Amino acid sequence: MKPQVIIFGLDGATFTVLDDLVARGIMPNLGKFQCEGVRGHLMSTTPPLTPLAWSSLVTGRTPGQHGVLGFMQYANANSTSVQLVSSRQFTAETLWSIVNRQGKRAGSLNFVAHQPAPKIDGWVVPGWVSWRWMKRLSHPAGIIEQLKQELPGFDVKKLAIDFEEERKSVVGAPMDDYRSWIGLHIERERQWFEVLRHMMRKDPAELIGIVFDGVDKLQHLLWYYLDPRLTPEQPESEYLRIRDMAWDYFRTVDELLGETLDLYGDKSTILICSDHGFTATREVVYINSFLEKMGYLNWKPETEMVDDGSQELESGVYRHVGFDPSRTKAYALTASSNGIFINVKGRRDETGIPPQEYDAFRRELIEALLTKCVDPETGEPLISRVSTREEAFWGPNMHNAPDLTLELRDFGFVSVRRTNAIHAKRPTILGTHHPEGILIGRGPGIRSDASIDPVWLADIAPTVLYAMGLQIPADLQGRVIEELFTEEHLARHDLSMGGATEAAVAVAVPAGVPDEDTEIIEKMKALGYLE
Amino acid sequence: MTRERVRHDLVELLKDAREDWDHSVTVTDNTGIFNELGFESIDAVGLSSALEGHFEQALPFPEFMSKAKEQNLKDITVGQLLDFLMQNLESSAERKVA
Numbered sequence: 001m002k003p004q005v006i007i008f009g010l011d012g013a014t015f016t017v018l019d020d021l022v023a024r025g026i027m028p029n030l031g032k033f034q035c036e037g038v039r040g041h042l043m044s045t046t047p048p049l050t051p052l053a054w055s056s057l058v059t060g061r062t063p064g065q066h067g068v069l070g071f072m073q074y075a076n077a078n079s080t081s082v083q084l085v086s087s088r089q090f091t092a093e094t095l096w097s098i099v100n101r102q103g104k105r106a107g108s109l110n111f112v113a114h115q116p117a118p119k120i121d122g123w124v125v126p127g128w129v130s131w132r133w134m135k136r137l138s139h140p141a142g143i144i145e146q147l148k149q150e151l152p153g154f155d156v157k158k159l160a161i162d163f164e165e166e167r168k169s170v171v172g173a174p175m176d177d178y179r180s181w182i183g184l185h186i187e188r189e190r191q192w193f194e195v196l197r198h199m200m201r202k203d204p205a206e207l208i209g210i211v212f213d214g215v216d217k218l219q220h221l222l223w224y225y226l227d228p229r230l231t232p233e234q235p236e237s238e239y240l241r242i243r244d245m246a247w248d249y250f251r252t253v254d255e256l257l258g259e260t261l262d263l264y265g266d267k268s269t270i271l272i273c274s275d276h277g278f279t280a281t282r283e284v285v286y287i288n289s290f291l292e293k294m295g296y297l298n299w300k301p302e303t304e305m306v307d308d309g310s311q312e313l314e315s316g317v318y319r320h321v322g323f324d325p326s327r328t329k330a331y332a333l334t335a336s337s338n339g340i341f342i343n344v345k346g347r348r349d350e351t352g353i354p355p356q357e358y359d360a361f362r363r364e365l366i367e368a369l370l371t372k373c374v375d376p377e378t379g380e381p382l383i384s385r386v387s388t389r390e391e392a393f394w395g396p397n398m399h400n401a402p403d404l405t406l407e408l409r410d411f412g413f414v415s416v417r418r419t420n421a422i423h424a425k426r427p428t429i430l431g432t433h434h435p436e437g438i439l440i441g442r443g444p445g446i447r448s449d450a451s452i453d454p455v456w457l458a459d460i461a462p463t464v465l466y467a468m469g470l471q472i473p474a475d476l477q478g479r480v481i482e483e484l485f486t487e488e489h490l491a492r493h494d495l496s497m498g499g500a501t502e503a504a505v506a507v508a509v510p511a512g513v514p515d516e517d518t519e520i521i522e523k524m525k526a527l528g529y530l531e
Numbered sequence: 532m533t534r535e536r537v538r539h540d541l542v543e544l545l546k547d548a549r550e551d552w553d554h555s556v557t558v559t560d561n562t563g564i565f566n567e568l569g570f571e572s573i574d575a576v577g578l579s580s581a582l583e584g585h586f587e588q589a590l591p592f593p594e595f596m597s598k599a600k601e602q603n604l605k606d607i608t609v610g611q612l613l614d615f616l617m618q619n620l621e622s623s624a625e626r627k628v629a
Contacts, residue, residue: 081594084576086580088583088589115580115584116580116581116583116584117584129577129580130574130577132548132549132570132574132577133548133574133577133578133580133581135547135548136544136547136548136577136580136581136584136585137577137580137581137584
């Protein structure tokens, strides 16, 4: 059996890079693929962050509806406890479950927020899990042992995320380490693909989702080498050597796409999707230091002051313990979410502003962020957009989300460190997330060599269901991307709307954050989201 | 669920996570999971997810780890983990929120 739909996930992929690689002949399969299909921008969540974004793709909903709010989030709306992302945070049904209910099987590989793996009809090997726990956190029980026995070359240590190796990506690996670091990602992607191929032989499913996340990791570190707009007129040999190594990774991804087409391209609908796009970041904004200067935040005396210009965005004191909640009105909890929480009395504890002052204070804070957080050299605003939680997180989980979400002028992540300065230039250009991701679709009934206007992540789930000929739950927020399909196909295949989804149950765990969580968080910084 | 049953499941779960598990090791309630069984601090989060997955319910593992830190514990023993599980496997259903 061949899958009806394959979601071929490229974490952080952007046309900025892919078009250049296609033009250079480095990704010939992708070039052919998009000539035979439809492409367009796939708009991400606010903020454009991996856990929120992939979760929107697999639920057809915004983060306020699906419940995954960041790499770290408060346990609930009244808690001061912070949790790492997990499947327990979903409050909405996933695509895997929706197709199961309509008699189809699903396979999910390397999706974030999928541990412990949901017990679907099919198989789930989650992403963002260290190798020791892969066996326990995958589904069905025994799948990892089965792969070890049956799949030549399978190595769970190569498949799983390696926090120590990833750490090299941001601490500035010596030149000679670049090849091995990139090689590690090439090997990981091959491992994931071999798992897909093996599982489809042994235990086929109608819907497959797989995420290749090295795209994101390479782009964070090597953006200067990958963005063709930044290529020096006279590049030095070292530049060319690093770029060639990075291109090797993309050659591998293209080979995997080619193998996917060889295996399933005649029958399957294949949707190449990214969770967000990418762009350059050249500066750091120390947002908590700005809040301090505005009189909204007071640090605890013992909180470490880092040098102005520090490139580190977070430390172990990123949360309440870094500042004095009794004298703090607003704070950024983590770097990756670019979110600001307003400390409201009675919400999480008895510190903060009175609830009746919330609206006025929030207006004042938005005004300050947009007009007073400025480049000290030019006076230009550093923050280009501020979204309220009603705008970014509307839904049952809104009250657990940041009150404000910032978009910086260069789309970078804020730093939550304590500094004297509020702004610094980066010594080197790095990559950061951008809202414009990619969608390229090809398959039965899909138009050829066409492009469409931007669509958004939540549209993917209903579109997948339509392509599979299944009913689309009436309460999904996204829509079927009809413009992907030919008129003939649309005429022959009516949209079939079904009842509401089945709600997942989010489970909140009270209490504080252990040191071990903090350590993992430190290691996750290496992945670029947290830095 | 009896303490012995939970103990059995816990030890099996810990074994699963260690390919190089030394089967000659006798695990007692006083065995430290980090210093004696060789787990690293990074494994704590995976352990938390694995426990919740196995017992199919949420557990206040961060709270448990925070208390251990407050008490300046240098390690967490199998017995302490068992105490934690026995206490919370009975009550965690009440923690679920819609």
